[in-house]
Amino acid sequence: MSDSGKSRVRFAPSPTGFLHVGSARTFIFNWLFARHTGGTMVLRLDDTDVERNTDASVESIFEGLKWLGLDWQEEYKQSERLALHREMAQRIFEKGMAYRDFTPAGKDEGERDRSAGPWLFEATMRGLSREESDRRAAAGEPFALRFRVPREGGEEIKFSDAVYGEQSKATADIEDFALLRSDGMPTYHMASCADDVDMRISHIIRGQDHLPNTFKHVLIFRALDASRLGYEIRFAHLPLLVAPDGAKLSKRKHGPVVSVTTYRDAGFLRQAFINFLCLLGWSPKDDREVMSLDELTQAFTLENINRANAVINFKEAAASPEETFDPKAVWLNSQYIHAMPVEELAERLLGTVRAGGYDVSLEKMKQIAPLIRERMRLLADVLTVADFFFRKELAPYDAALLVPQKGDAAMANKVLEKAREVLARTEFAHDPLDQALRAAAQELGVKAGQMFTPIRVAVTGRTASPGLFETLAVLGREVTLERIERGLGKLS
């Protein structure tokens, strides 16, 4: 950071796909750093790859960012700044630090066999005279502009990374990389560095996959006289988020679990999701795990970032959505749900329930929420944990479930008949129900549990449910009696 000013950081996604969890974490770390240091967050779309960019991707990235709910102060699109990039490239060329490469663009550039030899690129055009270069350019021959990496003196390019420490690499190991493509479009390296300088970015916080690129960037910054900015651009590279098999995350390979919107749609709370991501590759160095955004902001420093890649422990083929996600993410989410005020939870659940095809009022939801809050880990769980509150008719269930432990169908029948009678005249509130049903159990000579099980199953269609009395109280007498009647029908 400059001594005079505040930090300026940027998140620079390239719109070639949806926002994936790794990018989201990079964004979050940038945001936290900006907040922690009282700096500015810049969002920059690095869209210089015309071939692969899509509008759909831009939309889905914004959709993901919007869900995260973290803001930024400035927003740019690289494609609208091409003139600047070219001008800066030209400046480097004028200084003799870049040269025109008239080699026709290879079609199979990405598939060159690297295992053959130590050196990859042949700088055939590097020695071209300026006169000939100018002549061929004037004649309209297309060319790429390449950086002329210093070859004399065996220089080491150095920089200090806030996470990985002192880095250095011999110029002999850096090839002459492209600044401008033959169609005049800047490459990522050129556009990114030009913008970082122009935007007065103070800290470049990005994925560790860029660590080797940074040497090239240092070279560009030097050619651009970035030192005139009055401060040194600092780097912080983040360990990568990888799949359980250690491989880089990809949609093709790992499916929707790598997309931010998948978490949103499955019922993650943004706070929990952010919290989870922060714990991957960063630690507050004390034993805190559940941390609010404020706590994260306060605790966040670049020094506390780890160096080893972090596995995001999802399962690709899982039976339920819950099992798909990293168990820690799910657990964190449950912590946030449990801590949420019931009114708020009820409001949030409303959308999920309605999307699930049920109709329920907010009032009703407020009654239900406290009963299911501690039984939910994801918001979407409401559909499986509380469906019987919303359904007119229960989903089909096996009559055998009505039979209590150490009992038989006759006992279930006896219990339900008794319940029908008692519940017809008992006030539908927790305590009266509690007293009446326990008394009834005693009268029948069955254990409380044996009394409750048939009722629970008849009324909810399942053996696991929220507390019976509060459930009945919410359901009401009419629905309860009707369902008990149906239960009796199943037994006969």
Added chain:
RNA sequence: GGCGCUAUCGUCUAGGGGUUAGGACGGAAGAUUCUCAAUCUUCAAACCCGGGUUCGAUUCCCGGUAGCGCUACCA
């Protein structure tokens, strides 16, 4: 192939020349209880390998191995 980065329980991590190597998730067991959850308690579970330095290395150094990244007119 070249260059670089990394290496503590299954996973996320703390720690650091001498520790019973700590926490969390997940797992197991128990308590509680009308079921399920929640909650609480307990248990199992790790320093990649080999040298060196040292009185003493999991920690520092070197080597190996493994993983990952970069090696494009992708980002």
